Amino acid sequence: MEGVNSGRDKGVGAAALKLWVSRTALSRVLNGHAAISPTLALKLEAAGWGSADSWLVLQMRYDLAKERNRIDQWPQPETESGAAGEAA
Numbered sequence: 001m002e003g004v005n006s007g008r009d010k011g012v013g014a015a016a017l018k019l020w021v022s023r024t025a026l027s028r029v030l031n032g033h034a035a036i037s038p039t040l041a042l043k044l045e046a047a048g049w050g051s052a053d054s055w056l057v058l059q060m061r062y063d064l065a066k067e068r069n070r071i072d073q074w075p076q077p078e079t080e081s082g083a084a085g086e087a088a
Contacts, residue, residue: 012026018047035059036059040055
């Protein structure tokens with residue numbers, strides 16, 4: 001297993017050098033522990049790896065899906081008959 005991980009680590013390290021970011025910072029993004037910032041999106045674009053806009057749209061969609069899943073787990077409030085929203 002060591003050979004598999006070392007190959008990936010070299011790839012992450014090389015990409016980090018190309019993007020002028022630390023290997024740790026890039027690894028955190030790749031593993032879902034940090035978001036793609038506008039600065040990183042611009043660096044990805046400059047490296048020829050998609051447009052900054054597309055990276056930020058992907059990040060926004062990921063954040064929104066994550067939040068929707070979290071909200072779906074909230075307890076639902078009980079409503080009374082004749083509650084707000086009906087004409088008096």
